[in-house]
Amino acid sequence: MFGSPGEVRGVLNASIELYWLSAFSREARLPKDAVFFLLDSNGQVLANSHSLLNDADGALPKQRDAGSATSPPIDRAPLTSIVRQDLIKEVVARRLVDFQAIGNDGVxxxxxxxxxxxxxxIVLFGVPARTMLGWIKQDLxxxxSSLAxxxxxxxxxxxxxxxYLVTRWTTSLRRMxxxxxxxxxxxxxxxxRAPSELRDLGNSLMLMAHRIQDREHDLRDSVDQKDMLLREVHHRVKNxxxxxxxxxNIHDKQIQNNDPHKVINDIRMRVRALALVHRYLYEGxxxxxxxxxxxLTELAQMLVNSLSSPDRxxxxxxxxxxxxxxAERGVSIGLLVTEAITNSLKHAFPHNRPGRITxxxxxxxxxxxxxxxxxDGVGMQGKQPPEDQPTPTNLGTQLIHGFASQLGTEISVLEDSGTRIELDLNLAPSGREEPGLVPAQ
Structure with a gap:
C-alpha cells in the first residue's frame, strides 16, 4: 500500500489454508472410489478428496490428531498411489485432458x-468406470427433479x-x-383494482349498456307515441x-229545391278540403x-281554379x-276558409264581374x-238569390259560424267595398313550427 509517491505505507497479505479447500469436494457428493485433486504447475497436490475420507483407506496418507494446532499436510502420496506418474506429467503439461486408466490401486x-x-x-477429477453411468444418472x-x-x-x-390479476376479472366481465x-x-x-386494459374494457361495456338502455327507452317512447298517434288518427277519421x-244531412234538404249536381259538387269540394288537411298532416x-x-295557399288556389273560369x-x-x-284546429280552419271563399266565388262577383279575393x-x-x-265584390246586401229558392248564403254563413265555434272564437263580418271576415286563431308555440314547404302533389 502506497501513500505519497514512492512511499510504502504497508503490506496486505491474504492466504487460504489448502486443507480448507478440500471441503469443497463434499458439495460434489462424489461416488465411492472417486478422486479429486487440485494440482499446481509442478504437479504438487494443493488439495485432495482423500484428506476428508476415513484414514482406514490404506491408499491415503495418515492425518494428524484432531488436537493438532495445524492442518494435516497434503502430499503426493494419495495422487501417486492412484494415478501413474507418467499420466500426472501429461496432465500437468496440459497434453492430457480426458482419459481412462487403471490406477495403482487397481481401479x-x-x-x-x-x-x-x-x-x-489444475483440477483432476476421476470417477470409477463401473459406477460412472449410475452416478451420472443419479446426478441427471x-x-x-430440480428443474421439474x-x-x-x-x-x-x-x-x-x-x-388474481386476470381470470377473476375476466370471469366477472363474462358474467356482466x-x-x-x-x-x-x-x-x-x-x-x-383491475388491470388497466380490463378496466377500460369493462368501462366500455358498461357505457355501451347504458347507451343501449337509453336507446331502448327512446324506442319505447317512440312506440308509445306512435300508438297514441294511431289512436288519434282513428279518432280523426271518425270525426x-x-x-x-x-x-x-244539411245538403239533403236542398236537393229538393236545387240542382242535385250543384249540391254534390259543393259536398265534393268540402270533402276535398278535408283530404287536403290530412295530406298536409301526414306528410309533415x-x-x-x-x-x-x-x-291555405294550395286550398285557396284549388277553390279558385275549381269554381271560377278564366274569363271571370x-x-x-x-x-x-x-x-x-x-291538427284539430287545422280541419276547422280548412272547412271555414272553404265556405268563405266558395261564398265569395259564387255570390260576390255576379254577371262575370272581375274581382279580388284576399x-x-x-x-x-x-x-x-x-x-x-x-x-271586393258586391257585399252581402248585393247578393240577391233567385225568387224560387231561399237565400243561398244562409247555409254557408251558418257553416262558417259553426266552424268558428269549434275553434272557440267568434267571427266578425265587415261590409266595406265588399265582404271582410275576421276571426282570431290560437297558434302552436313557435318552437314547434314547421318550415313552410308544400308537400309533393
Whole structure:
C-alpha cells in the first residue's frame, strides 16, 4: 500500500489454508472410489478428496490428531498411489485432458482435467468406470427433479398470479356481459383494482349498456307515441266521417229545391278540403301540427281554379306567414276558409264581374293571429238569390259560424267595398313550427 509517491505505507497479505479447500469436494457428493485433486504447475497436490475420507483407506496418507494446532499436510502420496506418474506429467503439461486408466490401486477410472484460468492450477477429477453411468444418472435425475420442481413452482405462481390479476376479472366481465345479453343492464362492476386494459374494457361495456338502455327507452317512447298517434288518427277519421255525414244531412234538404249536381259538387269540394288537411298532416314531420302557409295557399288556389273560369278574371291575393296550429284546429280552419271563399266565388262577383279575393293571416303574438278572408265584390246586401229558392248564403254563413265555434272564437263580418271576415286563431308555440314547404302533389 502506497501513500505519497514512492512511499510504502504497508503490506496486505491474504492466504487460504489448502486443507480448507478440500471441503469443497463434499458439495460434489462424489461416488465411492472417486478422486479429486487440485494440482499446481509442478504437479504438487494443493488439495485432495482423500484428506476428508476415513484414514482406514490404506491408499491415503495418515492425518494428524484432531488436537493438532495445524492442518494435516497434503502430499503426493494419495495422487501417486492412484494415478501413474507418467499420466500426472501429461496432465500437468496440459497434453492430457480426458482419459481412462487403471490406477495403482487397481481401479479403472475415467479422468477429466481442467486448467483454472488466471493461475497455474489444475483440477483432476476421476470417477470409477463401473459406477460412472449410475452416478451420472443419479446426478441427471437430481437435476431434472430440480428443474421439474422449479417448473411446477413457476406454473403454480403463474396460475395464482393469473387468477388474481386476470381470470377473476375476466370471469366477472363474462358474467356482466351475459347479464347484458339477457337484457339486464343494471349489472355493474367495480374495476378500480383491475388491470388497466380490463378496466377500460369493462368501462366500455358498461357505457355501451347504458347507451343501449337509453336507446331502448327512446324506442319505447317512440312506440308509445306512435300508438297514441294511431289512436288519434282513428279518432280523426271518425270525426271527419261525422262531418261528412252532417254535410250530407244539411245538403239533403236542398236537393229538393236545387240542382242535385250543384249540391254534390259543393259536398265534393268540402270533402276535398278535408283530404287536403290530412295530406298536409301526414306528410309533415309531426302529425299533431300543421303549417298554415302551404295548406291555405294550395286550398285557396284549388277553390279558385275549381269554381271560377278564366274569363271571370278573379285574382287571388295571399299573405300567409309560416304559422303552426294544432291538427284539430287545422280541419276547422280548412272547412271555414272553404265556405268563405266558395261564398265569395259564387255570390260576390255576379254577371262575370272581375274581382279580388284576399286570404291573409296577421300574426299578433307568439301564440295568436288573425285570419282574414275578404273580397271586393258586391257585399252581402248585393247578393240577391233567385225568387224560387231561399237565400243561398244562409247555409254557408251558418257553416262558417259553426266552424268558428269549434275553434272557440267568434267571427266578425265587415261590409266595406265588399265582404271582410275576421276571426282570431290560437297558434302552436313557435318552437314547434314547421318550415313552410308544400308537400309533393
Amino acid at each position: 479403472r477410472r475415467v479422468y477429466s482435467s481442467v486448467a483454472l484460468p488466471h493461475g497455474d492450477v 435425475v437430481a437435476r431434472v 420442481a422449479i417448473w411446477l413452482m413457476g406454473i403454480g405462481a403463474a396460475w395464482i398470479g393469473t387468477r 356481459a351475459l347479464a347484458y345479453a339477457r337484457g339486464d343492464y343494471s349489472a355493474k362492476l367495480d374495476l378500480q 271527419n266521417l261525422q262531418i261528412i255525414t252532417s254535410l250530407l 314531420s309531426d302529425v299533431r301540427l300543421m303549417n298554415l302557409k302551404p295548406f 278574371r278573379i285574382s287571388l291575393n295571399l299573405d300567409i306567414p309560416n304559422v303552426t296550429v294544432q 286570404l291573409q293571416v296577421i300574426r299578433k303574438g307568439p301564440t295568436s293571429a288573425t285570419l282574414v278572408i275578404a273580397d
